[in-house]
Amino acid sequence: SQKIEQNSEALNIQEGKTATLTCNYTNYSPAYLQWYRQDPGRGPVFLLLIRENEKEKRKERLKVTFDTTLKQSLFHITASQPADSATYLCALRDSFSGGYNKLIFGAGTRLAVHP
Amino acid sequence: DAGITQSPRYKITETGRQVTLMCHQTWSHSYMFWYRQDLGHGLRLIYYSAAADITDKGEVPDGYVVSRSKTENFPLTLESATRSQTSVYFCASSEVGPKNTEAFFGQGTRLTVV
Numbered sequence: 001s002q003k004i005e006q007n008s009e010a011l012n013i014q015e016g017k018t019a020t021l022t023c024n025y026t027n028y029s030p031a032y033l034q035w036y037r038q039d040p041g042r043g044p045v046f047l048l049l050i051r052e053n054e055k056e057k058r059k060e061r062l063k064v065t066f067d068t069t070l071k072q073s074l075f076h077i078t079a080s081q082p083a084d085s086a087t088y089l090c091a092l093r094d095s096f097s098g099g100y101n102k103l104i105f106g107a108g109t110r111l112a113v114h115p
Numbered sequence: 116d117a118g119i120t121q122s123p124r125y126k127i128t129e130t131g132r133q134v135t136l137m138c139h140q141t142w143s144h145s146y147m148f149w150y151r152q153d154l155g156h157g158l159r160l161i162y163y164s165a166a167a168d169i170t171d172k173g174e175v176p177d178g179y180v181v182s183r184s185k186t187e188n189f190p191l192t193l194e195s196a197t198r199s200q201t202s203v204y205f206c207a208s209s210e211v212g213p214k215n216t217e218a219f220f221g222q223g224t225r226l227t228v229v
Contacts (some may be wrong), residue, residue, distance in 0.1 A: 008155075033219065043205050043220030044158070089157065093216070101165070101211055102173055103218055105146055107157030 002027040006090060012112045013080055021075040021109045023090030026105075030092035031038040033066055033073045038087045038108065047088075048075075080113045087111070118142075121221035128196050128228055136191045138206030138226050146209045147189040148218065149173075149181065151202040158205065164189055178207050196228045 005024045013019050023033070030085035032051040040111045050057040050066040050073065063076040077084050089108040093101040119140040126133045138147065145166050150158040150173075160173030162181040170181050178200060180192045189208075193200055203225050209218040 006157075032216065036218075043207070043223055043224075044218075045220070046217035047218060091218070092213075101146070102160055102163045102171070102206070103146075103209065104160060104174075105150070105158040107155070 002094070002104075004028070004090060004092065004104060004107045006088075006106040007016055008109070010110040010112055010115065013067060015081060015113055015115050017080055019041055019077040019080050019084070019111055019113070021088050021111065023073040023075070025071050025092060028071075028094055030094070032093065033064075034091045034103075035064055035073075035075050036089045036091060036105075038089060044089055044105075062091075077111075080111075082113045082115055085113050086115055119206060119208050119219050119221045120205075121224050122206075124222065124224060126224060126226045128226070128229055130196060130198060131159075132196050133142065134193045134196055134226070136193075136204055136206075136226070137223060138189045138191070140187055140208040140210070140219070142208065143186055144208035144210050145182065145186075146211060146218075148207045148209075149179075149189065149191045150205045150207065152205060152223075153202050161204075162190065193226075196206075196226075198228050200226065201228045202226060 034049045035047045040042040050064045050083045061078045065074045087108040087110045122137045148163045149161040164170045164183040206221045207218040
């Protein structure tokens with residue numbers, strides 16, 4: 001069956017350290033993968049997109065890698081701050097015959113950055 | 116205002132009632148999505164639409180109906196609400212293409228079925 005898996009356990013780290021979150025998928029062949037941030041009581045907000053032909057993408061303190069062989073994406077936040085505390089979700093588009101796409105999300109990993 | 120808006124923000128309804136959640140976007144995005152979010156399950160896709168009059172099922176479509184007669188609106192109807200449909204519902208829109216592929220989410224509708 002098709003699955004997107006993220007670590008369901010919360011990740012607790014100290015301020016200033018690098019947070020690394022994992023997204024694994026099975027039985028999908030996505031052209032790209034996205035990462036979103038969700039704060040309590042709010043809708044997810046887009047952070048980064050990485051395409052299948054890109055190994056790594058950076059945006060300020062964020063870095064995403066995409067390994068299509070391992071079927072895995074890693075999301076890194078360097079020099080983490082308490083304001084980075086949130087739930088982070090990975091998502092991919094699943095293509096169907098007819099060319100239509102649906103956007104599928106993992107369950108998300110909650111990150112808590114402690115001062 | 117530009118963006119994507121959901122209404123109502125909060126809704127309490129009784130089992131067996133029909134309820135419609137509204138979603139409106141001002142960008143003319145082709146794609147629109149409905150998700151429900153429950154503890155332990157993350158965001159699960161209910162229905163999506165690739166354009167006006169084109170809709171398709173997601174992962175958990177049972178008990179829901181959608182329509183998309185206009186590009187900007189994508190209402191979600193619970194035909195006969197059940198307690199298991201108590202959840203937070205999110206609507207999203209996006210384009211599909213080389214650059215504009217991020218999804219924009221509404222603020223959510225918290226639905227309680229009693």
